[in-house]
Amino acid sequence: MRSWPKLLVILLISFVSALAFAQESPEKDPSETFWQQSMQPIDHQWRIELGWGGYNWDILGDGFDPATALRVRAGFRWAEWFGSLVTVDYSWISSRGGPLLVESHRTNLSLSTGLERWFGAVRVSLMPEIGVSWLATHLEDSSDNQFQASAFSASTGIHGGIGLAFFQSLTLGLDAGARLHDRRIDSHIVLSAGWLF
Amino acid sequence: MSTPLLHCASRLACIGFIALSVCAGCGPEQVEGDLPFVVLDWDETTESYALAERSIETMDDSTIARGSSANLRSGGQLSAPNSSPETEADFEDALRISGDGKLAVNYVVDDGKVVPLDFDTTVAFSLYHHLERARFFFEGYDLESAERVGSIPVYYRPVVSTGLFAIPLPVFTDNAAYAFTLDAFIIPPRLFFGDVPLAANRGVVVHEYSHAIFNRIVHANRRVPEYLFRDWPPVAANELTSLDEGLADFFGALQTSDPDFIRPSIGPSAELDRDLEVERRYTASMQDYVQRTSPDGYDPYRLGSVVASALWASRDLVDDQTLANAVLDSMRSIASPGPDFRLARFVDALMDNLDEDEEICAIWTDRLAAPACGFPQ
Numbered sequence: 001m002r003s004w005p006k007l008l009v010i011l012l013i014s015f016v017s018a019l020a021f022a023q024e025s026p027e028k029d030p031s032e033t034f035w036q037q038s039m040q041p042i043d044h045q046w047r048i049e050l051g052w053g054g055y056n057w058d059i060l061g062d063g064f065d066p067a068t069a070l071r072v073r074a075g076f077r078w079a080e081w082f083g084s085l086v087t088v089d090y091s092w093i094s095s096r097g098g099p100l101l102v103e104s105h106r107t108n109l110s111l112s113t114g115l116e117r118w119f120g121a122v123r124v125s126l127m128p129e130i131g132v133s134w135l136a137t138h139l140e141d142s143s144d145n146q147f148q149a150s151a152f153s154a155s156t157g158i159h160g161g162i163g164l165a166f167f168q169s170l171t172l173g174l175d176a177g178a179r180l181h182d183r184r185i186d187s188h189i190v191l192s193a194g195w196l197f
Numbered sequence: 198m199s200t201p202l203l204h205c206a207s208r209l210a211c212i213g214f215i216a217l218s219v220c221a222g223c224g225p226e227q228v229e230g231d232l233p234f235v236v237l238d239w240d241e242t243t244e245s246y247a248l249a250e251r252s253i254e255t256m257d258d259s260t261i262a263r264g265s266s267a268n269l270r271s272g273g274q275l276s277a278p279n280s281s282p283e284t285e286a287d288f289e290d291a292l293r294i295s296g297d298g299k300l301a302v303n304y305v306v307d308d309g310k311v312v313p314l315d316f317d318t319t320v321a322f323s324l325y326h327h328l329e330r331a332r333f334f335f336e337g338y339d340l341e342s343a344e345r346v347g348s349i350p351v352y353y354r355p356v357v358s359t360g361l362f363a364i365p366l367p368v369f370t371d372n373a374a375y376a377f378t379l380d381a382f383i384i385p386p387r388l389f390f391g392d393v394p395l396a397a398n399r400g401v402v403v404h405e406y407s408h409a410i411f412n413r414i415v416h417a418n419r420r421v422p423e424y425l426f427r428d429w430p431p432v433a434a435n436e437l438t439s440l441d442e443g444l445a446d447f448f449g450a451l452q453t454s455d456p457d458f459i460r461p462s463i464g465p466s467a468e469l470d471r472d473l474e475v476e477r478r479y480t481a482s483m484q485d486y487v488q489r490t491s492p493d494g495y496d497p498y499r500l501g502s503v504v505a506s507a508l509w510a511s512r513d514l515v516d517d518q519t520l521a522n523a524v525l526d527s528m529r530s531i532a533s534p535g536p537d538f539r540l541a542r543f544v545d546a547l548m549d550n551l552d553e554d555e556e557i558c559a560i561w562t563d564r565l566a567a568p569a570c571g572f573p574q
Contacts, residue, residue, distance in 0.1 A: 059354075060318065062271060097320070098246060098391070098394075099393070100246070102316040102319055104316075135314055139319065143248075147312050148312075151225070153223075154223075182303045183224045183301035
């Protein structure tokens with residue numbers, strides 16, 4: 001009797017998996033490998049992704065300061081070669097020099113339109129982008145003096161990347177790009193996971 | 198969607214893209230009026246560095262931190278095309294900088310003050326503020342026009358081109374320097390020092406500014422001092438460079454009222470000891486070191502600290518204004534030195550300018566182990 005719960009769990013997982021792996025066409029080629037089955041050409045219009053990666057802040061003197069980036073992205077495919085994306089990137093950086101601590105948070109909302117092509121389960125994209133950037137900075141010292149300031153600025157850039165689709169509805173992507181705002185050119189490389197529908 | 202509507206939408210999108218692209222290349226607006234800037238500055242009451250609202254009076258273009266006190270430049274590559282210069286022309290071309298640009302500072306005017314939006318802009322504004330204070334400090338002593346520094350370039354975070362393919366590398370870091378051949382200040386990247394950035398240390402900035410003043414007064418504004426390319430005895434060249442460093446330390450301490458002004462940037466445990474409060478003497482072993490060491494490998498700070506500490510001790514007997522004026526007059530007295538230069542010549546001129554005050558003479562006689570007053574050199 002003690003094996004019943006385990007059996008129920010296995011049956012439940014099998015049922016959910018069967019739904020997830022269900023193909024519209026009932027005809028399956030038994031010679032297809034697992035990878036051939038899982039990475040089939042996709043047929044979707046929408047894409048939603050969450051991403052994490054590196055964000056290099058362009059700092060004065062032609063230098064870069066590496067930080068982390070978080071991303072939420074939604075995409076729509078207009079045609080076979082053409083798509084658009086709405087992206088929100090967030091990155092933060094903290095710099096200290098003796099008593100001085102400066103923390104900056106940048107949120108960027110961008111719209112990009114351009115090349116997006118799926119070759120089977122492989123995505124290739126290259127798009128220019130425009131957007132707005134919000135930079136909020138907090139300065140403080142060890143004497144407890146504090147200053148806050150924030151500013152909006154326009155941004156523009158270019159990004160490109162590759163992606164893979166799994167099971168026709170999941171996707172993993174790696175995108176890199178450069179973004180100009182406030183006379184600085186930041187760069188970023190983000191690994192993302194998402195859903196296709 | 199109909200074709201005309203699609204065309205209209207695509208045109209609007211193109212116009213929007215171009216407009217936003219142009220805006221993205223824009224910086225903050227020029228600061229109008231006498232708004233204070235948030236900078237990191239020395240607080241004499243708490244004897245520490247703190248954020249403060251300070252006026253900056255001479256910055257003509259706040260968007261690139263340029264004004265009549267300094268012209269801050271971004272990046273660039275430092276290179277030394279001639280690794281073993283010998284002639285004056287070789288030395289003039291010993292250091293080059295290329296690829297520098299305007300300093301794209303980022304800030305916002307908020308509640309009646311200019312607030313930096315990143316760490317480097319905070320340091321850059323602090324640097325400009327300190328350079329301006331250094332300028333006001335020295336010009337308060339009636340410098341002649343040829344002795345004034347004016348708006349010279351300040352290269353912020355340049356990298357050094359080195360190696361087989363002249364790859365730019367940050368091998369010159371954590372420093373602040375006056376490069377006399379370029380007549381410019383160089384602020385290399387900060388990699389290892391975690392304390393107050395040297396560029397935001399007011400005493401350090403005044404120290405470097407003092408080198409530019411020394412170059413103008415003592416070396417008659419020549420880009421290359423004579424001891425570098427003429428055959429001077431080591432003692433002459435070494436005592437001259439130590440005098441330069443000692444006076445720079447003295448002025449840095451005098452302007453900030455902090456005899457150990459470099460300490461906030463190097464930390465309490467650093468071995469570097471330049472505290473002007475410490476009694477130091479030109480000992481026999483140090484004299485031997487000065488006389489025998491080649492200028493190429495000479496450490497000018499050891500004897501320089503003796504000079505600086507003797508000047509600092511003299512403040513107990515004479516007011517700052519009189520002492521600083523006497524130092525500047527003594528620099529004029531030793532202008533265009535030759536191979537017969539000795540530190541004693543400067544000390545002699547200083548004592549003359551201080552009316553041979555007996556107590557001050559006693560300090561210098563004791564510290565430099567040589568008669569400072571009343572004896573011909």
